[in-house]
Amino acid sequence: MSEHKDEGDERNLRSAFARLRNDEAPRAPTLAELVARANREDAARVPRLAWLRLALPLTGAAMTAFAWWISASAPQPAPPAARPPLIALGSLQSPTDALLASPLASLPRGFSGSLIPSPSGSLAAPANSHSRAVPARRFPA
Amino acid sequence: MTRAELEQELNGMLAVSRGWALAQTSWNATEADDVLQASVLKLLDGRARFDGRSSFRTFVFGVIRQTARERRRRALVRSVILLRPIARDELAPRELAHGEGAPDARLDHSRESARLVAALAQLPARQREILHLVFYADLTIEEAARVAGVALGTARTHYARGKQKLRELLGDLAHAGDANV
Numbered sequence: 545m546s547e548h549k550d551e552g553d554e555r556n557l558r559s560a561f562a563r564l565r566n567d568e569a570p571r572a573p574t575l576a577e578l579v580a581r582a583n584r585e586d587a588a589r590v591p592r593l594a595w596l597r598l599a600l601p602l603t604g605a606a607m608t609a610f611a612w613w614i615s616a617s618a619p620q621p622a623p624p625a626a627r628p629p630l631i632a633l634g635s636l637q638s639p640t641d642a643l644l645a646s647p648l649a650s651l652p653r654g655f656s657g658s659l660i661p662s663p664s665g666s667l668a669a670p671a672n673s674h675s676r677a678v679p680a681r682r683f684p685a
Numbered sequence: 686m687t688r689a690e691l692e693q694e695l696n697g698m699l700a701v702s703r704g705w706a707l708a709q710t711s712w713n714a715t716e717a718d719d720v721l722q723a724s725v726l727k728l729l730d731g732r733a734r735f736d737g738r739s740s741f742r743t744f745v746f747g748v749i750r751q752t753a754r755e756r757r758r759r760a761l762v763r764s765v766i767l768l769r770p771i772a773r774d775e776l777a778p779r780e781l782a783h784g785e786g787a788p789d790a791r792l793d794h795s796r797e798s799a800r801l802v803a804a805l806a807q808l809p810a811r812q813r814e815i816l817h818l819v820f821y822a823d824l825t826i827e828e829a830a831r832v833a834g835v836a837l838g839t840a841r842t843h844y845a846r847g848k849q850k851l852r853e854l855l856g857d858l859a860h861a862g863d864a865n866v
Contacts, residue, residue, distance in 0.1 A: 553852050560855070561820035564798040565704060571714070572700035575692055578722045579729070 686735055694741055695725060701822050705746050708817045709753035712802050716756075724752045739831055742824065746832040750814075804854035812847030815840050 573581075686694075695702075699721075706717040706724070724745070727733040733748045735741060805813050811833065818829035830840030 553848070557816075557820055557848065557851065560797060560801045561817075563795065564801055565701070565821055567795055567798045568704055568707065569700045572703045573718065573721075575696045575699060575725065578699075578725050582722055582726055 688729075691728065691735075695728065695745070698742060698745065699725075702745055702749060704821050705817065706749050706753065708805075708813065708821070709750060711806065720749060720753045720756060723756070724749045727752065740828065742822070743828045743832050746818065746822065746824075750832060800855065804851055807854055808847055808850055811835065811839075812843045812850065815843040816847045816851060819844060 702724075703717060703721050706721040707714065710716040710720060724733075727748060728735075728745065733744075735744050739747075805817070808816070814833045815826070815829050818824045818832055819826060824832070826840050826844055827837055829844075830837045833840065835843070
């Protein structure tokens with residue numbers, strides 16, 4: 545019973561779709577019509593894009609010219625001035641001369657304190673330094 | 686397949702191919718004609734080449750389906766880039782699947798055909814595709830599955846459910862139509 549109903553439904557659906565297909569059939573284009581339509585669209589598309597062929601090279605040339613003009617009109621930076629060396633190397637005769645010319649040469653012999661100057665300007669000696677001042681000797685009264 | 690054979694085959698199935706293009710575009714005739722034209726050009730200039738792995742009909746239907754999808758995707762991308770709301774037609778058929786759209790308004794169908802198109806528009810896309818391919822294009826369920834890109838079992842399920850739903854919808858629409866008269 546149910547199979548008969550299914551078959552009937554399927555037949556009804558098939559006939560409904562067949563009617564729809566018959567309604568649509570006259571509107572279907574032929575292959576020649578489709579190709580002709582595509583060719584017409586192509587022909588209409590070419591003039592619309594033709595300006596691109598001229599515009600692209602012109603834009604490129606304009607941008608190149610503008611870049612050249614910018615680089616040509618910008619002020620040229622002056623060459624850096626030559627600075628004299630801190631120590632005229634040509635004036636030193638030997639490594640000893642180089643040592644004597646350095647600020648370390650003015651330190652007292654055997655100095656082992658800090659090279660950072662104190663607020664008073666003298667170089668401070670550390671607490672355990674040999675150069676610490678010896679306290680004054682006390683004599684009995 | 687030579688060019689002459691290809692043209693002959695295509696000419697013989699243009700009517701049913703246009704029907705498939707209509708189904709892919711929610712029965713928008715203008716869009717369907719564009720899809721059909723783009724698909725035919727792909728076949729003629731060799732961008733889509735038939736290699737004989739399936740029947741020629743399923744191959745052509747596959748090309749039409751793919752072309753319609755590409756056009757929908759392009760329309761979506763264009764709408765995102767241009768920040769404009771997308772037209773309902775451009776997202777067809779998926780967004781119309783459960784909508785209240787009346788695609789038959791664009792076509793001059795007989796009353797029964799218009800009722801069928803309106804009922805089809807309410808089916809999910811997969812069910813609509815399988816039913817269209819089986820009943821409109823006279824493909825087997827296996828061929829329809831190949832065109833729709835689903836497994837045979839899935840296609841059978843869509844076929845059975847779609848048929849059931851369509852029967853109910855056509856019954857409802859028939860009652861509504863009678864009430865309106």
